[in-house]
Amino acid sequence: MAIPIVNSIASWILKKRIHHMELFKKHPNEVQNELLLDLLCKAQNTEFGKNYGFHDIKNYDTFKERLPIQVYEDLEPTFERTRRGESNLIWPTPITMFAKSSGTTSAKSKFIPVSQESLEDCHYAASKDLLCMYLNNNPDSKLFTGKSLRLGGSKEIYQNNGTSYGDLSALLIYNMPFWASFSSTPGSGVSLMSDWETKMQAIVDETIKERVTSLAGVPSWMLVLMNDVLKTTGKSSIDEVWPDLEVYFHGGVSFEPYRNQYDKLIKSSKMKYYEIYNASEGFFAAQDLNDSSDLLLMLDYGIFFEFIPMSTHGTPHEKVISLSEVELNENYALVITTNAGLWRYKIGDTIRFTSLDPFRIRVTGRTKHHINVFGEELIIENAEAAIKKTACELDCEVMEYTAAPIFMEGKNKGAHEWIIEFKTPPSCLNNFRKCLDQNLQDINSDYEAKRFNNMTLDLLTLHEARPKLFQHWLKQNNKLGGQHKIPRLSNDRQYLEELLSLNRN
Numbered sequence: 001m002a003i004p005i006v007n008s009i010a011s012w013i014l015k016k017r018i019h020h021m022e023l024f025k026k027h028p029n030e031v032q033n034e035l036l037l038d039l040l041c042k043a044q045n046t047e048f049g050k051n052y053g054f055h056d057i058k059n060y061d062t063f064k065e066r067l068p069i070q071v072y073e074d075l076e077p078t079f080e081r082t083r084r085g086e087s088n089l090i091w092p093t094p095i096t097m098f099a100k101s102s103g104t105t106s107a108k109s110k111f112i113p114v115s116q117e118s119l120e121d122c123h124y125a126a127s128k129d130l131l132c133m134y135l136n137n138n139p140d141s142k143l144f145t146g147k148s149l150r151l152g153g154s155k156e157i158y159q160n161n162g163t164s165y166g167d168l169s170a171l172l173i174y175n176m177p178f179w180a181s182f183s184s185t186p187g188s189g190v191s192l193m194s195d196w197e198t199k200m201q202a203i204v205d206e207t208i209k210e211r212v213t214s215l216a217g218v219p220s221w222m223l224v225l226m227n228d229v230l231k232t233t234g235k236s237s238i239d240e241v242w243p244d245l246e247v248y249f250h251g252g253v254s255f256e257p258y259r260n261q262y263d264k265l266i267k268s269s270k271m272k273y274y275e276i277y278n279a280s281e282g283f284f285a286a287q288d289l290n291d292s293s294d295l296l297l298m299l300d301y302g303i304f305f306e307f308i309p310m311s312t313h314g315t316p317h318e319k320v321i322s323l324s325e326v327e328l329n330e331n332y333a334l335v336i337t338t339n340a341g342l343w344r345y346k347i348g349d350t351i352r353f354t355s356l357d358p359f360r361i362r363v364t365g366r367t368k369h370h371i372n373v374f375g376e377e378l379i380i381e382n383a384e385a386a387i388k389k390t391a392c393e394l395d396c397e398v399m400e401y402t403a404a405p406i407f408m409e410g411k412n413k414g415a416h417e418w419i420i421e422f423k424t425p426p427s428c429l430n431n432f433r434k435c436l437d438q439n440l441q442d443i444n445s446d447y448e449a450k451r452f453n454n455m456t457l458d459l460l461t462l463h464e465a466r467p468k469l470f471q472h473w474l475k476q477n478n479k480l481g482g483q484h485k486i487p488r489l490s491n492d493r494q495y496l497e498e499l500l501s502l503n504r505n
Helices: 003-026 028-042 047-051 060-066 072-083 116-137 168-174 178-182 196-207 219-233 256-265 380-393 429-443 445-454 469-476 494-504
Strands: 097-101 110-114 147-151 158-160 163-166 212-217 247-250 272-279 282-286 295-297 303-309 331-338 345-356 359-366 397-406 415-424 461-464
Touching: 003 028, 003 116, 028 060, 028 303, 028 331, 072 110, 072 163, 097 168, 110 116, 110 168, 116 168, 116 272, 116 282, 147 196, 147 219, 163 168, 196 219, 212 219, 219 247, 219 256, 256 380, 256 397, 272 295, 282 303, 282 331, 359 380, 380 397, 380 429, 397 469, 397 494, 415 469, 415 494, 429 445, 429 461, 469 494
Parallel strands: 097 163, 147 212, 212 247, 247 272, 415 461
Antiparallel strands: 097 110, 158 163, 272 282, 282 295, 295 359, 303 331, 331 345, 345 359, 397 415
């Protein structure tokens, strides 16, 4: 198909969808309330709907009073029954797909239901919307003159009791509509290979022959892929391999620790970076403006949002609020109700709002991935900012890191212990240590208070990781692949001790 025709079709779709987005921007609470009532109506005759009397829930207040907040463990027995073939338990239409995820909080596998509605009206709709927003902001784009290089998970699809399961990315690729498959590389055969290391080279071999105009995947693994591309081709920059590359759609982990490395590999001043926020449970938000760190909350994907202020999270006075009650710069735990049968489900992510008109957010971390042993309330957003600032000041590059507390023992004060893998190490590790500690204090007043005169916390401890330590740790834990992420911060020492032990051997 000629590119002008493709652009004309895309332009027509774009204008239509942009109009719909403007509607939920102008009437966000009405759209969300209508969506909630629609979900309740559709599911009223399911087992879950009957148990909680969905048929006579007519407003958010009743919904909030009647249904409890739930986590995966609460819903797991029902998910398992669904996975064994029972129907009409949590959602009226048959659920035959499950996104398998071990996460980073537990070694136990989780099986998240993926309905046909969530596949089409959420995940695939988001893919189209992302293109709409990008093209709307960049009318001179030549995105359709080439293909999108997608870097997904490493697992194939498994069949069991009439249902299938695998990485979310594998499910999306396996069920991909023709329009997406036509414009993507590598092909499904390579994308669904189960051995990650073999697959990475296969992706390189296939994609270096293609005209790639966009990238999509987790920043850490895409960085590995691009370095493999340069190694295979002998080129000095990605621009030499894919001269028409214009945008990278990224998500899964913060991009900030990797930005400098991307700038060195992709030298084009026209290169753009667009962040997305999605998970096995759904697609929640996407960057809708060029050169922005804020993500537009997508309000019409079949997901109803609620929020728990982190100041009350896990306390007897825990508070849950709707979109109409949120405030700027408050840290919230995210709760979702979806068109895949997740009802008031706490996914474990934390966000804060940067705009209320329209509703834009930034992902700040995980409810379980922070350090707050001594009242310092260190969240991933703080850590990422301090790492970036320190690396810039000392002219070095950080690949991966994790941190955990050193607990008080006897007369010894507490502290934080870090292990960092550098691409370009600092000239003096001790200077990096002191600089990082000071930057953490500058960014986080609670950490600063606990560090004051070493009152509660001593200067942080820092270890330099050997090359590819974190990749080896992921492989050892069967987590090697595009959707698996490094646990950045933890209130216990499990991950850190495993990495320190591996680093010594």
